[in-house]
Amino acid sequence: MGSRERRDRERMETRDKIFAAAREMFAQEGYEAVTMRAIADKIEYTPTTIYHHFANKQALVTELCHCDFDVLAKQFARASTVADPLERMRMAGEAYLQFAIEHPQDYRFMFMTTLPEIPHDAQFMAEVVGNPESDAYAFLRLACVEAIEKGLLRPELSDSHEVAQLLWATLHGLISLRIIKNHEEWVPWRDLKTAARNAMDAMFRGILRDPTALPKGQEAEAALSAADATTK
Amino acid sequence: MGSRERRDRERMETRDKIFAAAREMFAQEGYEAVTMRAIADKIEYTPTTIYHHFANKQALVTELCHCDFDVLAKQFARASTVADPLERMRMAGEAYLQFAIEHPQDYRFMFMTTLPEIPHDAQFMAEVVGNPESDAYAFLRLACVEAIEKGLLRPELSDSHEVAQLLWATLHGLISLRIIKNHEEWVPWRDLKTAARNAMDAMFRGILRDPTALPKGQEAEAALSAADATTK
Numbered sequence: 001m002g003s004r005e006r007r008d009r010e011r012m013e014t015r016d017k018i019f020a021a022a023r024e025m026f027a028q029e030g031y032e033a034v035t036m037r038a039i040a041d042k043i044e045y046t047p048t049t050i051y052h053h054f055a056n057k058q059a060l061v062t063e064l065c066h067c068d069f070d071v072l073a074k075q076f077a078r079a080s081t082v083a084d085p086l087e088r089m090r091m092a093g094e095a096y097l098q099f100a101i102e103h104p105q106d107y108r109f110m111f112m113t114t115l116p117e118i119p120h121d122a123q124f125m126a127e128v129v130g131n132p133e134s135d136a137y138a139f140l141r142l143a144c145v146e147a148i149e150k151g152l153l154r155p156e157l158s159d160s161h162e163v164a165q166l167l168w169a170t171l172h173g174l175i176s177l178r179i180i181k182n183h184e185e186w187v188p189w190r191d192l193k194t195a196a197r198n199a200m201d202a203m204f205r206g207i208l209r210d211p212t213a214l215p216k217g218q219e220a221e222a223a224l225s226a227a228d229a230t231t232k
Numbered sequence: 233m234g235s236r237e238r239r240d241r242e243r244m245e246t247r248d249k250i251f252a253a254a255r256e257m258f259a260q261e262g263y264e265a266v267t268m269r270a271i272a273d274k275i276e277y278t279p280t281t282i283y284h285h286f287a288n289k290q291a292l293v294t295e296l297c298h299c300d301f302d303v304l305a306k307q308f309a310r311a312s313t314v315a316d317p318l319e320r321m322r323m324a325g326e327a328y329l330q331f332a333i334e335h336p337q338d339y340r341f342m343f344m345t346t347l348p349e350i351p352h353d354a355q356f357m358a359e360v361v362g363n364p365e366s367d368a369y370a371f372l373r374l375a376c377v378e379a380i381e382k383g384l385l386r387p388e389l390s391d392s393h394e395v396a397q398l399l400w401a402t403l404h405g406l407i408s409l410r411i412i413k414n415h416e417e418w419v420p421w422r423d424l425k426t427a428a429r430n431a432m433d434a435m436f437r438g439i440l441r442d443p444t445a446l447p448k449g450q451e452a453e454a455a456l457s458a459a460d461a462t463t464k
Binding site: 028029030032033111112113114115117129130135137157159161162165166168169170171172173174176177180181183184186187188189190195198199201202203204205206207211 | 260261262264265343344345346347349361362367369389391393394397398400401402403404405406408409412413415416418419420421422426427430431433434435436437438439443
């Protein structure tokens, strides 16, 4: 390996270490309370090192957001070849659940922490926001638009944003209560994966015009396996 | 007013002020990061004053929890005269939503903040935990037990804890995403009350054996008005 490649690799490793510390500290102490110096201290770097990577805390949180939301969007995008919008919604739900279980710190930072206004640049706005390939919310919402257009949902559910937010919230509620309250004894928590799948089943039954048309996730699983096979 | 009464009232006012500051600071900075001195500073009291009310941070958070969860349980208990368990579940949902809208700081502290293990004393455990009159989760769960026993839910939903957690999570997801992400522009949020009622409708349809038996909340509203009339 050349010295240029080694430097690049080391640079990415340092960046990931800063990200990991920042994610955890923002989620646990709140964005406002965390300083660049405190992040540096946590990973035993000098403040100079951290400023070498990020001009300020705002730049750090902006890149961290772009990175984490991109990982999630990529998980969703694996379902993009699934034609049936209901199966695609189901698959997005499975991908979201899996992301939360595998990356609880990322999840806390992304969905359970009040973040500052992120000043996205024009290129980011044009390429990412609203693009189903790079914006997980847009991915879910597009499936809702298609389900509504095909007449698959109850007629009173004609607002794709409302349906998308309802499906998102169903999983977020289960996941976030578990992250916050898992150790508390007064609620005998049920297995998260089983609970989340039953919740998706119930919510699909509740929004579908024909509740027996429940997406089973089988088409979704086949597509995920195919995607895994090509990327491995 | 006698001097004893005045002292008692002042004592309660100081306690409420400490509670308000602690709630906000625990929710925003995390329980671990907040010191008794910082709480005192925030409300411009001396640390001595705050220790006069609470022996330590653990005692403060324990009393704060008991206080806030008791307020929520009292909101639920107003529905206890409603005979139909589905109407009672619906009414508990409305009460929960109303509580979150009226007390967002309390909500954040209670359901969106990791709290330490609270060492409840034996009397509290015996009288409060699991008692539907003083434990909102127990209230909701009891309605789920009755709905299952009456055969109102789909037969595969036979675990009252799972059903209670599913209903709770549906509302918690909508409420907590709104609290955390309301200011972010990439999601066009829909009105919380409308979304929450549509979510409850969808979830009830999804769990009921007969989806047309949807609780309308009318019996619930009548009972709430009656309760208001007697307490006013």
